[in-house]
Amino acid sequence: MARGPDGSGGGAGFSLADQLFNADTVGDLATEYAGLAGFDAQRFQAEALGGFEGQTLLGRLDWIATCIEAQLPADFPKMAEALRAAMPPALDPGKTDDDFGRFIHAVPGILAVRHGLEQHRDLALDLIYEATKRFSMEFYIRPFLNRWPDDTLARLDLWAEDDNYHVRRLVSEGTRPTLPWAQNIELDPSVPLRFLGRLHADKTRYVTRSVANHMNDLSKIMPETVVKTLSDWQCDARQDPKELVWMTRHALRTAVKRGERGALDLLGYKAGTVDAKLSIPKQVKIGDALPIEVELISPDALPVMVDYRLLFHRPTKPAEKVFKLKTGALKSKQPQVFAKAHKLKGNASTFTLHPGPHQITIQVNGNDVAEAAFELVPAT
Numbered sequence: 001m002a003r004g005p006d007g008s009g010g011g012a013g014f015s016l017a018d019q020l021f022n023a024d025t026v027g028d029l030a031t032e033y034a035g036l037a038g039f040d041a042q043r044f045q046a047e048a049l050g051g052f053e054g055q056t057l058l059g060r061l062d063w064i065a066t067c068i069e070a071q072l073p074a075d076f077p078k079m080a081e082a083l084r085a086a087m088p089p090a091l092d093p094g095k096t097d098d099d100f101g102r103f104i105h106a107v108p109g110i111l112a113v114r115h116g117l118e119q120h121r122d123l124a125l126d127l128i129y130e131a132t133k134r135f136s137m138e139f140y141i142r143p144f145l146n147r148w149p150d151d152t153l154a155r156l157d158l159w160a161e162d163d164n165y166h167v168r169r170l171v172s173e174g175t176r177p178t179l180p181w182a183q184n185i186e187l188d189p190s191v192p193l194r195f196l197g198r199l200h201a202d203k204t205r206y207v208t209r210s211v212a213n214h215m216n217d218l219s220k221i222m223p224e225t226v227v228k229t230l231s232d233w234q235c236d237a238r239q240d241p242k243e244l245v246w247m248t249r250h251a252l253r254t255a256v257k258r259g260e261r262g263a264l265d266l267l268g269y270k271a272g273t274v275d276a277k278l279s280i281p282k283q284v285k286i287g288d289a290l291p292i293e294v295e296l297i298s299p300d301a302l303p304v305m306v307d308y309r310l311l312f313h314r315p316t317k318p319a320e321k322v323f324k325l326k327t328g329a330l331k332s333k334q335p336q337v338f339a340k341a342h343k344l345k346g347n348a349s350t351f352t353l354h355p356g357p358h359q360i361t362i363q364v365n366g367n368d369v370a371e372a373a374f375e376l377v378p379a380t
Contacts, residue, residue: 017057020103021064023049029064029104033086039071058181061103065110076115080127083108090133093164097205100136100166109140121148125155132170141174142183149187160195165204171195172210177217189218193229200247201238208239208247215251219263223255227262256305257322259366264305269365272302274330278362278370286353287379289341292325294362294370297335304330306338307363313356313376321351325362346379 026048030041047067052060072079087108091101108131116124125144128137144152160171173179175192192214200211219226230248233239239247248266255263261271277295284290292308306325311318326338346353355378361371 017052017055017060020057021052021060025102025104026064029068029107032088033068033071036072036082036086044068044071057103061106062110064104065107065114068107069111069114072111076120077123079111079115080108080120080123083111083127084130087130087134090164091166093133093166095206096165096203097209098166100138101134103135105131105135106137106139109135109137113140113143117143117147121151125152129155129159129167133164133166136166136173137170138173138176138179139182141170142179142185145175145185145187146183153191156195160198165202165207168199168202168204169207169210172199172207172214176210176214177221179217189221190225193218193225196229197233200233200244201236205243208243209250212247212250215247216254219252219255219260223260224262226251226255227260227266231266256366257307259363261366264366267305268303269305270302271365271367272298272300274298274302274304274364274367274369276362276364276370278360278372280360280372280374283375283377284344285377285379286344286346286355289343290360290374291339291341292360293337293339294325295335295337296330296364296369297333298330299333301332302330302365304328304364308342309361309363310342311359311361313354313358315354322363344376 023045026045029048030045033039033044034041044067047070048064051063051067055063069079072082088105091098108127112124112127112131116127121144128140128144131137131140141152141156156171156175159167162168172192172195175185175187175195176182177185177189196211196214199207202208202211215226215230230251233244234248252260252263252267256267264270275297279293279295280290294306296304296306298304305327307322308325309320309322311320323342325340328336328338330336344353353376355376357373358376359371359373362369
């Protein structure tokens with residue numbers, strides 16, 4: 001489940017902020033900085049923990065950086081030296097996939113932006129380069145892209161070829177048009193395609209997942225360019241074919257939900273003649289499952305991607321969401337049934353259900369082929 005920067009979204013009573021920033025994690029960070037001359041680890045722990053109440057996840061991060069900053073040299077070159085000295089060992093460079101490290105290790109990036117952005121650009125970028133081997137610096141490279149686009153892009157050109165896959169991933173992730181939680185960037189969204197053209201052939205899933213997510217972002221603003229670029233990558237054959245198939249599906253997931261013809265064609269789901277019979281009950285209770293059964297038949301053999309759109313009743317304006325039903329292959333003139341039970345949860349933390357008229361539309365290879373209405377009623 002996606003979570004916001006306030007640390008919510010994990011269910012009732014769950015706080016991601018508390019999970020990431022607590023006495024144990026702050027204690028780990030205090031131990032790392034205790035090796036610096038004059039750094040009072042106990043003072044840092046007391047100040048950091050004392051300021052967490054009421055703070056969001058990102059707010060706690062900023063507060064931790066403030067507490068550490070208070071005990072570092074004010075001069076940024078000396079501050080950067082101290083931050084490098086306190087860094088833990090780099091994440092294992094021998095892996096091909098990994099998470100982006102521990103949130104407590106975001107401090108160098110925060111302070112690089114605070115104190116290095118204007119007067120110490122190159123030194124701050126050096127610090128970000130080292131820090132991203134411990135925790136992804138995707139949030140903190142973006143202010144530099146806005147303030148110093150040419151110089152920062154020149155760095156990213158070098159980093160795209162770096163031996164460390166965390167550094168290579170930063171090039172893709174940090175330039176995403178709509179990076180969750182992050183500051184917007186003013187960069188022309190087509191510019192990073194020069195990086196993605198190299199990084200799509202990377203041998204680490206951590207990098208290729210970022211490239212696919214970046215392309216998914218781009219598909220929302222320049223869909224034709226994304227389809228052409230992915231098609232060109234297929235022709236280049238620089239990536240393992242299975243990995244490129246996975247990347248292409250992941251990159252086009254939002255375009256597929258929108259039923260975009262170019263994306264579906266690239267994935268092999270061509271437009272075709274399909275007749276459909278949809279069966280659903282007339283009434284469903286909140287908390288129960290909506291049984292969906294659709295019979296499809298085509299005059300020609302046809303690979304099919306079957307999705308369904310639910311139009312939810314709302315007191316003000318209806319809301320529509322797209323869901324996956326099944327993928328498969330129709331044989332010529334032979335009916336095939338696709339079925340699924342869609343749980344209509346009444347206590348979901350991210351989407352509230354309201355009693356009233358609802359509608360389901362079946363979408364096959366991007367085309368609407370059947371629809372039906374049902375009434376959602378309160379649980380008894």
